[in-house]
Amino acid sequence: MSEHRHASARPSATGPWVIDTRDLGRRAGSSRAYRRSVPAEGVGLLGVIAVPPGGEVDLDVLLESVVEGVLVTGRASTAVEGECSRCLEPLTDEVAVELTELYAYPDSATDETTEEDEVSRLADDLVDLEPVVRDAIVLALPQVPLCSPDCPGLCVDCGGRLAELGPDHGHETMDPRWAALQERFGGNRDNPEEN
Numbered sequence: 393m394s395e396h397r398h399a400s401a402r403p404s405a406t407g408p409w410v411i412d413t414r415d416l417g418r419r420a421g422s423s424r425a426y427r428r429s430v431p432a433e434g435v436g437l438l439g440v441i442a443v444p445p446g447g448e449v450d451l452d453v454l455l456e457s458v459v460e461g462v463l464v465t466g467r468a469s470t471a472v473e474g475e476c477s478r479c480l481e482p483l484t485d486e487v488a489v490e491l492t493e494l495y496a497y498p499d500s501a502t503d504e505t506t507e508e509d510e511v512s513r514l515a516d517d518l519v520d521l522e523p524v525v526r527d528a529i530v531l532a533l534p535q536v537p538l539c540s541p542d543c544p545g546l547c548v549d550c551g552g553r554l555a556e557l558g559p560d561h562g563h564e565t566m567d568p569r570w571a572a573l574q575e576r577f578g579g580n581r582d583n584p585e586e587n
Contacts, residue, residue, distance in 0.1 A: 429450050468525045
């Protein structure tokens with residue numbers, strides 16, 4: 393496998409999402425657990441629901457050496473903020489995702505026989521968890537977040553929150569074809585004595 397193929401996916405050895413697997417070794421069955429919190433501001437659906445400024449993702453993962461690479465299993469969790477798609481009120485939620493990802497060794501059979509975007513790869517014995525965790529969190533987030541499943545939304549006439557306005561909230565509407573007559577003759581059609 394050429395070095396060029398791996399160049400675009402090369403992680404930084406110092407990033408908080410990156411784990412060095414050299415101490416794990418390549419003996420199948422050896423494993424090591426990692427727990428860490430990593431900065432993750434903006435992870436999610438930007439403008440809809442995402443990790444807030446200063447937010448972190450908590451990682452609890454097990455790296456296990458297997459014949460074809462390093463298998464990462466575990467969990468990532470974080471708090472997210474956004475706004476309700478119906479009533480536009482701010483909302484917060486917790487998201488937890490299960491992770492299972494194989495990072496193929498360079499020149500392994502898996503590396504040689506799969507397309508670049510089909511499997512993650514080790515680069516210089518480093519595992520970069522960020523793309524996998526980001527993708528998993530985005531897929532777990534609701535595309536249409538709601539403050540509650542039965543949120544009634546906003547009044548189309550006044551923009552008020554229907555949950556706060558009450559069940560008898562309404563607006564008098566007049567058929568525009570009759571509005572011209574009322575303007576011309578004035579008065580209140582509900583109370584003929586005022587005409």
